[in-house]
Amino acid sequence: MCPPICFEAQFVTFLRQGAICMTSETNLLSLLERQLPSLNKSESKVAQAILQNPENATRSSIASLATLAGVSEPSVNRFCKKFGATGFPDFKLRLARSLASGVRYVSRAVEFSDDINTFPRKLFDNAISALMTAREDLPLAAIERAVDHIAQARRVFFFGLGTSAAVARDAEHKFFRFNVPVSTHEDPMMLRMLSASGGVGDVFFFISHTGRTRVLVEAAELARQTEATVVSLTHEDSPLAAQSHCCINVDVEEDTDQYMPMTSRLVQLVILDVLASGVTLRRGESFTPYLARIKDSLKDTRFPTS
Amino acid sequence: MCPPICFEAQFVTFLRQGAICMTSETNLLSLLERQLPSLNKSESKVAQAILQNPENATRSSIASLATLAGVSEPSVNRFCKKFGATGFPDFKLRLARSLASGVRYVSRAVEFSDDINTFPRKLFDNAISALMTAREDLPLAAIERAVDHIAQARRVFFFGLGTSAAVARDAEHKFFRFNVPVSTHEDPMMLRMLSASGGVGDVFFFISHTGRTRVLVEAAELARQTEATVVSLTHEDSPLAAQSHCCINVDVEEDTDQYMPMTSRLVQLVILDVLASGVTLRRGESFTPYLARIKDSLKDTRFPTS
DNA sequence: CCTCTTTTCGGAAATTAATTACGTAATAAA
DNA sequence: TTTATTACGTAATTAATTTCCGAAAAGAGG
Structure with a gap:
């Protein structure tokens, strides 16, 4: 030896x-x-x-x-x-x-030479790889605190602009189920006024890929001056994060497609799913009949399954 | 032998x-x-x-x-x-x-016994696995036809309700870039009236997880009676698909979380990314300065990077 | 409870695959 | 041109896998 x-x-x-x-x-x-x-x-x-x-x-x-x-x-x-x-x-x-791992190319932008057989796969690859990366490094502590805040909230406001507006809208569709008034706004004036109107038990939830959108950062500043809680789903090193009591870090490697945000919002959405599930768990098992009732309310809006 | x-x-x-x-x-x-x-x-x-x-x-x-x-x-x-x-x-x-593949269990619902260390990962696993499944069986032909329709459209309407409304909103944020009037609507009355108002070159793009929402199916029927094109992003075996000139099949295994839709909308979003990229490719390389200009227009709304 | 059949399982040989050792050719350096 | 170094392949060795076959165990029928 x-x-x-x-x-x-x-x-x-x-x-x-x-x-x-x-x-x-x-x-x-x-x-x-x-x-x-x-x-x-x-x-x-x-x-x-x-x-x-x-x-x-x-x-x-x-x-x-x-x-x-x-x-x-x-x-x-x-x-x-x-x-x-x-x-x-x-x-x-x-x-x-x-x-x-499914993702042949770490992350590849679509090119003009691509055809139908390549670019859809690339986009899916990128999406999957973004989620896998995010999964490896979930900010569990921040998530837990955010769940705490939302579970105890008196009201929740989801603020996002641009692509994040759609994410905020999606969040609204989830969180209204928790018996808490939830709303989404896009009008900058409303953002400012609502933010300034915050009080104990209000949660202002800011969603932004860059964390640098002036309107949002300024609204967060205003909310910060009240008794309300400021939560953000954005990049950790950003002005918005700096204004937050609790920042859930979404650090998706910059979208490879240059002109439209693609992957970051997917991660945001899944993290919002996580938060919603977290709140559901916090509510306890007795809460499920209530959720079931909400779901059942849609039954008559659909054609029955054949 | x-x-x-x-x-x-x-x-x-x-x-x-x-x-x-x-x-x-x-x-x-x-x-x-x-x-x-x-x-x-x-x-x-x-x-x-x-x-x-x-x-x-x-x-x-x-x-x-x-x-x-x-x-x-x-x-x-x-x-x-x-x-x-x-x-x-x-x-x-x-x-x-x-x-x-990292997704140890094909698809597992969150349970009340889960804690912060398990359920976020489960949700990410489910999301990833849904995208991976979808990637394996992309309806390329339908995607290509949808891109054709959208690329040549005079107007595009994105219609979705509930969770799909957020998806439609996201689509709006992507497709307006193509020099085509795009709009999203949620009011059932508007859906019907707009659908009935369709003409040559109009694309009505319906987004629905179930494909059974009456309001949407009926709107699709109305649109179908005009000269407009009906495209849908939904389940293939559904009344909505039946009303469509072109149906992009999204056949995500039913969400494991019983009370909130989770994974299907992610697949829908990525497929919309695919469509948007498809249209961009169709527009050709000369189109990128235009996209760049749109992106640059946001520069002044943000705090500069340190 | 015994006998016959079927299934389960391991030992050892046979086969296949992978690795190492070593020598030659090619290339670079002196 | 000589020498040193690296690159590469043949052949030998070793390791690993698979097949074959028979013994043991478990069931089925009497």
Whole structure:
């Protein structure tokens, strides 16, 4: 057995030989793409073969992949080790995981060269990846405090502008069920006046992707000067967050589509679902008949199921 | 080589022997859990060993897993085949995929016993899984036709009620950018009157989870009697779909949360993103400065980034 | 309770796959 | 041109998986 120092030396050698470091979270596919230019001949053959049909690569043996790439089996093996795997099977496993995470490209903008077969998938990929990222790092403490505030609220106001107005509207459709007066407003004058009118037990819930919209920040300032509680669903490092008693951080990597917000609002919506569920749980099991009654009230508005 | 009939006979035999059918999308972990009671002694040992630490199972060889489960290697192999894999490595791959999808349980409702550490994750899991399911089966043809209609439209009306009203509002915020008059309405009277007022080039876009809301279906009928085009984003087998020239099927497995719609609207939103992107692509690259101008118009409403 | 049938399961061989060792060719450096 | 280094493949080795077959256990019928 080697003493520890020996292992270390081996590891240094290993790095020298060009091992490619990868955090466990990085997507293997995109790593391959990025590294492609820096690989040597046979390695890049292997990389191309894999990228060309990654799904297939996870199913093949080292022999068939080697044939496909036009290299020898040891080359494939070396390739795998270079990318941090212990060997070929391990590499396949990592690859499968990357594929299954479903999001082939970490986050890719739609391009004008895309066609119907590519861009819808990209958009779904982006949406999924945004939710997965958010899931990994949920601000549970803030969520819990927000639930506390809402569950005890006398009134709740949801304020959002632009895309966030739709989110606020959605929130209104959820939270009215809790026996608390809920409203949404978009008129800046109303925002200011309502904010200034806040009192104990009022919750002003601000929704904003940037957290920098003047109208909202100023309304939050006004609300802050009252006895009311200011909750925000926005980016942590923003003027709006600074004005909040409780900020639920939504730090979605900037939307890849340049011209329309896409993914951030999805995360906001799911977090609002979380809050609504949190309040429901707080209300306790005895509350469900009430929710059921609300739901049933819609029965007669629909055509019966055949 | 066997003639086809032989294969078929083999397949029947295979099923007789208790092969467990699994669509490619079902989560392997939950399948294992479900089937656990119906397995025989050694099989259930294997299943338990896997469920107890699935992550570890993907990393072990058939030998170590067999030892861990206290059975022989062939038993593990038979187990794998029973679950549709071609063998142990293939099974590991499927398992890895299931794990990586991150959504351990296909779709689980929040329960009153849940706490802050479990229910937010469940909701995110459900949302992600809904989007992943939808992504696998995108109605591309319908999407393409809808994009055609919208891209050529003279006017577009987005009609949705309840939760779908928020979705419609979101759509409005996207589609106004295309130089086409867009509006959203919730008043049933307005819906009827507007629908009846349709003409060539008008697109009536109905959004509904159930596709059975009377008000919407009736409005669609009225619109259908005009020269206008009726597009719907709803369930394929619904009265609303029946009234549509073009129905984009959203077939999200019924929301697990009993009292509030959760996941279906997310899919609807992303599909609307897809449509908006589709129209943008149709408009061509020369259109982007225009989009940029719209975006820039908001600059002065925000506090500058520090 | 016994016998026969069916199913379950593991041992060992056979097969297949992956890895290592080593040598040659190619490339870069001296 | 020589030497050192890296890149790559053949062949040998090792490991892992699968198949085959028989023994044991569990049920079915008498």
